[in-house]
Amino acid sequence: MTVSTDGSALGNPNGPMGWGWVDHYGSGCDAGGASNGTNQIGELCAVLQALRAHPSDVSLVIESDSKYAIQCSTVWLKGWKRNGWKNSKKQPVKNVEIIKAIDREIASREAPVKFVWVKGHAGNEFNEKVDILAHGYATAVGNGRKSGYLPIEGWQSLLASPYAAGVSVPADVRAQLSASSHARNETSFLSDRSSAARPQSLVHTHEKPKEPAQDVLDFALPEEQTSRSQLAVSGAIRITPPPSSSSTHPDHVMHVTGTVSIDVAVDSEGNAILRNAPLQIDRVERLSNNN
Structure with missing residues:
Protein backbone atom coordinates (compact mmCIF):
# COMPACT_ATOMS: atom_id res chain seq x y z
CA MET A 1 0.00 0.00 0.00
CA VAL A 169 -8.89 23.59 21.11
CA PRO A 170 -12.22 21.68 20.88
CA ALA A 171 -13.92 20.98 24.20
CA ASP A 172 -13.62 17.19 23.92
CA VAL A 173 -9.88 17.52 23.28
CA ARG A 174 -9.45 19.78 26.31
CA ALA A 175 -11.19 17.14 28.40
CA GLN A 176 -8.93 14.40 27.09
CA LEU A 177 -5.80 16.49 27.70
CA SER A 178 -6.98 17.25 31.21
CA ALA A 179 -7.64 13.56 31.88
CA SER A 180 -4.17 12.67 30.64
CA SER A 181 -2.62 15.23 32.97
CA HIS A 182 -4.58 14.18 36.04
CA ALA A 183 -3.97 10.49 35.41
CA ARG A 184 -0.28 10.91 36.25
CA ASN A 185 -1.18 11.96 39.77
CA GLU A 186 -4.03 9.58 40.54
CA THR A 187 -3.79 8.00 43.97
CA SER A 188 -6.70 5.63 43.73
CA PHE A 189 -6.93 1.87 44.07
CA LEU A 190 -4.68 1.54 41.02
CA SER A 191 -1.80 3.42 42.64
CA ASP A 192 -0.63 0.44 44.67
CA ARG A 193 0.12 -1.52 41.51
CA SER A 194 3.24 -0.76 39.55
CA SER A 195 2.88 -0.31 35.81
CA ALA A 196 4.95 -3.44 35.31
CA ALA A 197 2.41 -5.48 37.25
CA ARG A 198 -0.70 -3.98 35.66
CA PRO A 199 -2.58 -5.82 32.96
CA GLN A 200 -1.81 -4.33 29.59
CA SER A 201 -5.27 -2.79 29.31
CA LEU A 202 -4.00 -0.09 31.70
CA VAL A 203 -0.57 0.35 30.16
CA HIS A 204 -0.12 2.15 26.83
CA THR A 205 1.55 -0.61 24.88
CA HIS A 206 1.22 -2.23 21.50
CA GLU A 207 1.88 -5.76 22.74
CA LYS A 208 -1.07 -8.10 22.48
CA PRO A 209 -2.76 -8.91 25.83
CA LYS A 210 -2.67 -12.50 27.00
CA GLU A 211 -6.41 -12.54 27.65
CA PRO A 212 -8.00 -9.85 25.46
CA ALA A 213 -11.47 -8.69 26.37
CA GLN A 214 -14.21 -9.72 23.99
CA ASP A 215 -16.77 -7.02 24.81
CA VAL A 216 -18.64 -5.77 21.74
CA LEU A 217 -19.41 -2.05 21.87
CA ASP A 218 -22.25 -0.36 20.03
CA PHE A 219 -21.25 2.95 18.40
CA ALA A 220 -24.16 5.38 17.95
CA LEU A 221 -23.60 7.50 14.84
CA PRO A 222 -25.60 10.74 14.74
CA GLU A 223 -27.40 11.69 11.55
CA GLU A 224 -25.32 14.86 11.29
CA GLN A 225 -21.66 13.86 11.12
CA THR A 226 -20.16 17.32 10.80
CA SER A 227 -17.72 16.62 13.63
CA ARG A 228 -15.82 13.52 14.67
CA SER A 229 -16.52 14.41 18.32
CA GLN A 230 -20.19 13.52 17.79
CA LEU A 231 -19.48 9.78 17.91
CA ALA A 232 -20.83 8.04 21.01
CA VAL A 233 -20.00 4.67 22.57
CA SER A 234 -22.33 2.43 24.57
CA GLY A 235 -22.15 -1.09 25.90
CA ALA A 236 -20.64 -3.10 28.76
CA ILE A 237 -16.89 -3.05 29.26
CA ARG A 238 -14.58 -4.65 31.80
CA ILE A 239 -11.93 -2.57 33.56
CA THR A 240 -8.84 -4.34 34.84
CA PRO A 241 -7.46 -4.72 37.40
CA PRO A 242 -10.80 -4.92 39.25
CA PRO A 243 -11.19 -3.36 42.73
CA SER A 244 -11.19 -6.87 44.20
CA SER A 245 -7.54 -7.26 43.20
CA SER A 246 -6.49 -4.20 45.20
CA SER A 247 -5.15 -4.50 48.75
CA THR A 248 -6.63 -1.06 49.46
CA HIS A 249 -10.18 -1.34 48.10
CA PRO A 250 -10.98 -5.05 47.69
CA ASP A 251 -14.63 -4.89 48.82
CA HIS A 252 -15.83 -1.58 47.45
CA VAL A 253 -17.60 -0.33 44.34
CA MET A 254 -15.59 2.37 42.58
CA HIS A 255 -16.72 5.34 40.50
CA VAL A 256 -14.10 6.01 37.82
CA THR A 257 -13.93 9.18 35.73
CA GLY A 258 -11.61 9.14 32.75
CA THR A 259 -11.13 8.70 29.03
CA VAL A 260 -10.79 5.50 27.02
CA SER A 261 -8.65 5.79 23.89
CA ILE A 262 -9.83 3.53 21.08
CA ASP A 263 -8.28 2.47 17.81
CA VAL A 264 -10.63 -0.13 16.32
CA ALA A 265 -12.26 -1.27 13.11
CA VAL A 266 -15.99 -0.50 13.00
CA ASP A 267 -18.29 -2.53 10.76
CA SER A 268 -21.14 -1.08 8.73
CA GLU A 269 -23.57 -1.65 11.61
CA GLY A 270 -21.42 0.33 14.03
CA ASN A 271 -20.04 -2.65 15.96
CA ALA A 272 -16.44 -2.94 17.15
CA ILE A 273 -14.44 -5.21 19.45
CA LEU A 274 -12.47 -3.28 22.06
CA ARG A 275 -9.20 -4.90 23.06
CA ASN A 276 -6.55 -3.53 25.39
CA ALA A 277 -7.77 0.09 25.15
CA PRO A 278 -5.73 2.44 27.38
CA LEU A 279 -7.76 4.03 30.19
CA GLN A 280 -6.64 7.52 31.18
CA ILE A 281 -7.94 8.05 34.71
CA ASP A 282 -9.04 11.46 35.95
CA ARG A 283 -10.55 10.53 39.30
CA VAL A 284 -11.54 7.43 41.28
CA GLU A 285 -14.06 7.58 44.14
CA ARG A 286 -14.95 4.81 46.54
CA LEU A 287 -18.68 4.17 46.79
CA SER A 288 -20.59 2.22 49.39
CA ASN A 289 -21.55 -1.32 48.51
CA ASN A 290 -25.17 -0.21 48.37
CA ASN A 291 -24.40 2.00 45.37
Whole structure:
Protein backbone atom coordinates (compact mmCIF):
# COMPACT_ATOMS: atom_id res chain seq x y z
CA MET A 1 0.00 0.00 0.00
CA THR A 2 1.39 3.40 -1.01
CA VAL A 3 0.18 6.53 0.78
CA SER A 4 1.04 10.19 0.21
CA THR A 5 1.16 12.57 3.19
CA ASP A 6 1.49 16.33 3.53
CA GLY A 7 1.18 19.20 5.96
CA SER A 8 0.42 22.84 5.33
CA ALA A 9 0.43 26.00 7.47
CA LEU A 10 -0.84 29.20 5.91
CA GLY A 11 1.71 31.91 6.57
CA ASN A 12 4.03 29.34 8.18
CA PRO A 13 4.94 29.38 10.97
CA ASN A 14 1.88 29.87 13.13
CA GLY A 15 -0.85 30.17 10.56
CA PRO A 16 -3.91 27.95 10.23
CA MET A 17 -2.57 24.43 9.75
CA GLY A 18 -3.71 21.34 7.89
CA TRP A 19 -2.55 17.77 7.38
CA GLY A 20 -3.69 15.03 5.04
CA TRP A 21 -3.03 11.59 3.65
CA VAL A 22 -4.36 9.84 0.56
CA ASP A 23 -3.68 6.32 -0.66
CA HIS A 24 -2.82 5.53 -4.27
CA TYR A 25 -5.80 3.26 -4.86
CA GLY A 26 -8.62 5.73 -4.45
CA SER A 27 -10.09 3.95 -1.44
CA GLY A 28 -9.02 6.16 1.44
CA CYS A 29 -8.01 9.63 2.58
CA ASP A 30 -8.25 11.83 5.65
CA ALA A 31 -7.42 15.40 6.62
CA GLY A 32 -7.40 17.62 9.67
CA GLY A 33 -5.77 20.65 11.14
CA ALA A 34 -5.86 23.42 13.75
CA SER A 35 -6.29 27.17 13.96
CA ASN A 36 -2.56 27.56 14.68
CA GLY A 37 0.42 25.45 13.77
CA THR A 38 3.42 24.84 11.56
CA ASN A 39 4.20 22.87 8.43
CA GLN A 40 6.28 20.46 10.49
CA ILE A 41 3.51 19.64 12.98
CA GLY A 42 1.12 19.11 10.08
CA GLU A 43 3.57 16.87 8.23
CA LEU A 44 4.18 14.70 11.30
CA CYS A 45 0.46 14.43 12.09
CA ALA A 46 -0.15 13.26 8.52
CA VAL A 47 2.45 10.49 8.86
CA LEU A 48 1.06 9.39 12.24
CA GLN A 49 -2.53 9.26 11.02
CA ALA A 50 -1.55 7.41 7.85
CA LEU A 51 0.17 4.75 9.97
CA ARG A 52 -2.85 4.40 12.22
CA ALA A 53 -5.30 4.20 9.35
CA HIS A 54 -3.71 1.21 7.61
CA PRO A 55 -3.57 -2.42 8.80
CA SER A 56 -0.34 -3.38 10.52
CA ASP A 57 0.06 -6.53 8.43
CA VAL A 58 0.20 -4.58 5.15
CA SER A 59 3.55 -3.31 3.86
CA LEU A 60 3.30 0.47 3.73
CA VAL A 61 5.15 2.98 1.55
CA ILE A 62 4.75 6.59 2.71
CA GLU A 63 5.57 9.25 0.13
CA SER A 64 6.25 12.74 1.44
CA ASP A 65 7.84 15.94 0.17
CA SER A 66 8.99 16.67 3.75
CA LYS A 67 12.55 15.55 4.43
CA TYR A 68 11.98 16.69 8.01
CA ALA A 69 9.09 14.27 8.54
CA ILE A 70 11.00 11.41 6.93
CA GLN A 71 14.19 12.00 8.92
CA CYS A 72 12.22 12.34 12.18
CA SER A 73 10.50 9.03 11.48
CA THR A 74 13.56 7.04 10.40
CA VAL A 75 16.99 8.47 11.29
CA TRP A 76 16.99 11.24 13.85
CA LEU A 77 14.71 9.54 16.37
CA LYS A 78 17.27 6.78 16.93
CA GLY A 79 19.82 9.28 18.26
CA TRP A 80 17.17 11.22 20.15
CA LYS A 81 16.06 8.07 21.97
CA ARG A 82 19.64 7.31 22.98
CA ASN A 83 20.05 10.87 24.26
CA GLY A 84 16.83 10.91 26.28
CA TRP A 85 14.94 12.81 23.58
CA LYS A 86 17.45 15.65 23.55
CA ASN A 87 18.94 17.02 20.32
CA SER A 88 22.62 17.63 19.55
CA LYS A 89 22.41 20.93 21.46
CA LYS A 90 21.12 19.08 24.55
CA GLN A 91 17.74 20.76 24.09
CA PRO A 92 14.36 18.98 24.18
CA VAL A 93 13.31 17.64 20.77
CA LYS A 94 10.53 19.68 19.16
CA ASN A 95 7.24 17.93 18.45
CA VAL A 96 8.43 15.01 20.55
CA GLU A 97 4.98 13.62 21.38
CA ILE A 98 4.13 13.08 17.72
CA ILE A 99 7.55 11.62 16.95
CA LYS A 100 7.31 9.19 19.85
CA ALA A 101 3.87 8.12 18.65
CA ILE A 102 5.20 7.54 15.12
CA ASP A 103 8.01 5.44 16.57
CA ARG A 104 5.52 3.33 18.55
CA GLU A 105 3.29 2.83 15.54
CA ILE A 106 6.14 1.70 13.30
CA ALA A 107 7.56 -0.62 15.98
CA SER A 108 4.17 -2.26 16.51
CA ARG A 109 3.49 -3.02 12.85
CA GLU A 110 3.85 -6.57 11.61
CA ALA A 111 4.82 -5.49 8.07
CA PRO A 112 7.56 -3.01 7.16
CA VAL A 113 7.19 0.71 6.55
CA LYS A 114 9.24 2.48 3.88
CA PHE A 115 9.52 6.25 3.40
CA VAL A 116 10.10 7.81 -0.02
CA TRP A 117 10.84 11.48 -0.62
CA VAL A 118 9.14 13.12 -3.60
CA LYS A 119 9.59 16.64 -4.87
CA GLY A 120 6.67 18.86 -3.96
CA HIS A 121 4.62 20.81 -6.51
CA ALA A 122 6.29 18.97 -9.36
CA GLY A 123 3.32 17.30 -11.02
CA ASN A 124 3.20 14.18 -8.81
CA GLU A 125 -0.48 13.23 -8.92
CA PHE A 126 -0.89 12.07 -5.34
CA ASN A 127 1.42 14.67 -3.86
CA GLU A 128 -0.78 17.28 -5.49
CA LYS A 129 -3.95 15.62 -4.19
CA VAL A 130 -2.74 15.45 -0.61
CA ASP A 131 -1.48 19.03 -0.78
CA ILE A 132 -5.00 20.09 -1.76
CA LEU A 133 -6.41 18.15 1.22
CA ALA A 134 -3.99 19.68 3.74
CA HIS A 135 -4.19 23.20 2.32
CA GLY A 136 -7.96 22.96 2.05
CA TYR A 137 -8.39 21.97 5.70
CA ALA A 138 -6.01 24.72 6.82
CA THR A 139 -8.12 27.22 4.89
CA ALA A 140 -11.39 25.86 6.28
CA VAL A 141 -10.25 25.82 9.91
CA GLY A 142 -8.74 29.27 9.45
CA ASN A 143 -12.06 30.79 8.43
CA GLY A 144 -14.04 28.84 11.00
CA ARG A 145 -15.80 26.40 8.68
CA LYS A 146 -14.11 23.42 10.34
CA SER A 147 -12.98 22.74 13.89
CA GLY A 148 -9.56 21.49 14.91
CA TYR A 149 -8.86 17.81 14.27
CA LEU A 150 -5.45 16.41 15.28
CA PRO A 151 -4.24 13.22 16.94
CA ILE A 152 -3.93 13.84 20.67
CA GLU A 153 -0.14 13.83 20.32
CA GLY A 154 -0.49 16.61 17.76
CA TRP A 155 -2.38 18.76 20.26
CA GLN A 156 0.21 18.03 22.91
CA SER A 157 3.07 19.07 20.63
CA LEU A 158 1.23 22.14 19.39
CA LEU A 159 0.34 23.36 22.89
CA ALA A 160 3.95 22.86 24.00
CA SER A 161 5.24 24.92 21.07
CA PRO A 162 5.76 28.70 20.85
CA TYR A 163 2.59 28.86 18.74
CA ALA A 164 0.07 27.79 21.37
CA ALA A 165 -1.20 31.31 22.15
CA GLY A 166 -4.71 31.74 20.84
CA VAL A 167 -5.06 28.21 19.47
CA SER A 168 -8.66 26.98 19.39
CA VAL A 169 -8.89 23.59 21.11
CA PRO A 170 -12.22 21.68 20.88
CA ALA A 171 -13.92 20.98 24.20
CA ASP A 172 -13.62 17.19 23.92
CA VAL A 173 -9.88 17.52 23.28
CA ARG A 174 -9.45 19.78 26.31
CA ALA A 175 -11.19 17.14 28.40
CA GLN A 176 -8.93 14.40 27.09
CA LEU A 177 -5.80 16.49 27.70
CA SER A 178 -6.98 17.25 31.21
CA ALA A 179 -7.64 13.56 31.88
CA SER A 180 -4.17 12.67 30.64
CA SER A 181 -2.62 15.23 32.97
CA HIS A 182 -4.58 14.18 36.04
CA ALA A 183 -3.97 10.49 35.41
CA ARG A 184 -0.28 10.91 36.25
CA ASN A 185 -1.18 11.96 39.77
CA GLU A 186 -4.03 9.58 40.54
CA THR A 187 -3.79 8.00 43.97
CA SER A 188 -6.70 5.63 43.73
CA PHE A 189 -6.93 1.87 44.07
CA LEU A 190 -4.68 1.54 41.02
CA SER A 191 -1.80 3.42 42.64
CA ASP A 192 -0.63 0.44 44.67
CA ARG A 193 0.12 -1.52 41.51
CA SER A 194 3.24 -0.76 39.55
CA SER A 195 2.88 -0.31 35.81
CA ALA A 196 4.95 -3.44 35.31
CA ALA A 197 2.41 -5.48 37.25
CA ARG A 198 -0.70 -3.98 35.66
CA PRO A 199 -2.58 -5.82 32.96
CA GLN A 200 -1.81 -4.33 29.59
CA SER A 201 -5.27 -2.79 29.31
CA LEU A 202 -4.00 -0.09 31.70
CA VAL A 203 -0.57 0.35 30.16
CA HIS A 204 -0.12 2.15 26.83
CA THR A 205 1.55 -0.61 24.88
CA HIS A 206 1.22 -2.23 21.50
CA GLU A 207 1.88 -5.76 22.74
CA LYS A 208 -1.07 -8.10 22.48
CA PRO A 209 -2.76 -8.91 25.83
CA LYS A 210 -2.67 -12.50 27.00
CA GLU A 211 -6.41 -12.54 27.65
CA PRO A 212 -8.00 -9.85 25.46
CA ALA A 213 -11.47 -8.69 26.37
CA GLN A 214 -14.21 -9.72 23.99
CA ASP A 215 -16.77 -7.02 24.81
CA VAL A 216 -18.64 -5.77 21.74
CA LEU A 217 -19.41 -2.05 21.87
CA ASP A 218 -22.25 -0.36 20.03
CA PHE A 219 -21.25 2.95 18.40
CA ALA A 220 -24.16 5.38 17.95
CA LEU A 221 -23.60 7.50 14.84
CA PRO A 222 -25.60 10.74 14.74
CA GLU A 223 -27.40 11.69 11.55
CA GLU A 224 -25.32 14.86 11.29
CA GLN A 225 -21.66 13.86 11.12
CA THR A 226 -20.16 17.32 10.80
CA SER A 227 -17.72 16.62 13.63
CA ARG A 228 -15.82 13.52 14.67
CA SER A 229 -16.52 14.41 18.32
CA GLN A 230 -20.19 13.52 17.79
CA LEU A 231 -19.48 9.78 17.91
CA ALA A 232 -20.83 8.04 21.01
CA VAL A 233 -20.00 4.67 22.57
CA SER A 234 -22.33 2.43 24.57
CA GLY A 235 -22.15 -1.09 25.90
CA ALA A 236 -20.64 -3.10 28.76
CA ILE A 237 -16.89 -3.05 29.26
CA ARG A 238 -14.58 -4.65 31.80
CA ILE A 239 -11.93 -2.57 33.56
CA THR A 240 -8.84 -4.34 34.84
CA PRO A 241 -7.46 -4.72 37.40
CA PRO A 242 -10.80 -4.92 39.25
CA PRO A 243 -11.19 -3.36 42.73
CA SER A 244 -11.19 -6.87 44.20
CA SER A 245 -7.54 -7.26 43.20
CA SER A 246 -6.49 -4.20 45.20
CA SER A 247 -5.15 -4.50 48.75
CA THR A 248 -6.63 -1.06 49.46
CA HIS A 249 -10.18 -1.34 48.10
CA PRO A 250 -10.98 -5.05 47.69
CA ASP A 251 -14.63 -4.89 48.82
CA HIS A 252 -15.83 -1.58 47.45
CA VAL A 253 -17.60 -0.33 44.34
CA MET A 254 -15.59 2.37 42.58
CA HIS A 255 -16.72 5.34 40.50
CA VAL A 256 -14.10 6.01 37.82
CA THR A 257 -13.93 9.18 35.73
CA GLY A 258 -11.61 9.14 32.75
CA THR A 259 -11.13 8.70 29.03
CA VAL A 260 -10.79 5.50 27.02
CA SER A 261 -8.65 5.79 23.89
CA ILE A 262 -9.83 3.53 21.08
CA ASP A 263 -8.28 2.47 17.81
CA VAL A 264 -10.63 -0.13 16.32
CA ALA A 265 -12.26 -1.27 13.11
CA VAL A 266 -15.99 -0.50 13.00
CA ASP A 267 -18.29 -2.53 10.76
CA SER A 268 -21.14 -1.08 8.73
CA GLU A 269 -23.57 -1.65 11.61
CA GLY A 270 -21.42 0.33 14.03
CA ASN A 271 -20.04 -2.65 15.96
CA ALA A 272 -16.44 -2.94 17.15
CA ILE A 273 -14.44 -5.21 19.45
CA LEU A 274 -12.47 -3.28 22.06
CA ARG A 275 -9.20 -4.90 23.06
CA ASN A 276 -6.55 -3.53 25.39
CA ALA A 277 -7.77 0.09 25.15
CA PRO A 278 -5.73 2.44 27.38
CA LEU A 279 -7.76 4.03 30.19
CA GLN A 280 -6.64 7.52 31.18
CA ILE A 281 -7.94 8.05 34.71
CA ASP A 282 -9.04 11.46 35.95
CA ARG A 283 -10.55 10.53 39.30
CA VAL A 284 -11.54 7.43 41.28
CA GLU A 285 -14.06 7.58 44.14
CA ARG A 286 -14.95 4.81 46.54
CA LEU A 287 -18.68 4.17 46.79
CA SER A 288 -20.59 2.22 49.39
CA ASN A 289 -21.55 -1.32 48.51
CA ASN A 290 -25.17 -0.21 48.37
CA ASN A 291 -24.40 2.00 45.37
